[in-house]
Amino acid sequence: MAEALLRSNLLTRRFGGLTAVNGVSLELHVGEVHAVIGTNGAGKSTLINMLSGEIPASSGSIHFEDHDITDWPQPKRARAGIGRSYQRTTIFPEFTVLENCRLCAQAALPRAWAVWESAQRCAQSLAVAREALAAAGLADVAQRHAGTLSHGGKRQLEIAMCTATKPRVLLLDEPLAGMGAEETDRMLALLASLKATHAVLLVEHDMDAVFRIADRITVMVNGEVIASDVPAAIRSNRDVQTAYLGEGH
16 A cells, blocks of 8 residues: 555644543545544544644644644645545535635635736636536536535535645545435545545544445544454454444444
């Protein structure tokens, strides 16, 4: 297997006397969906927040390619190619679907010198936005107001907005939350297509979906990793069954 694009080593985060994440090491590879599962309070979102740079690590390290990015702020990581989505939908509902995506593309393609040109007519940003919408299956609704999309459509738009910034790593925090079966199928198809060119970290509670899409699964309990392996091995792991999946899964 090729060298990991993003990796953490003994990553730890303490909040006063509470250790939310304790010594987590993992690797993200292009061509893989690496799922992180665990009950509420296991430290999954804190882990994503550290990897994306939104909160600093108390100890441990993070490397992106050959760079130690442990102390990089979130904007620098985003510009380097680390994108993320959030548990709660973060779109501009009053803007069109295309405009939401174009704004993200513009952030990655700043043209401060072009003071004579309307940003809304930047050909490069528009092309990137349309490409991201097409990949996410949203090309046909590009001119609709984002707030009128279904819940699943809004989550797809979030992924499109993220990919419009041209990331190489995608950190996705519960993108399937609240979806029905048909919407879940569309999202899983999208993730399967994205992993060919991205390293994907997926935090998710939908276990059926996780076992359908993940190439590797890391299980966290009380801030620590209790298992990290291919899905078949995780499904049969007795410690995982006892701590999270349940005996009958």
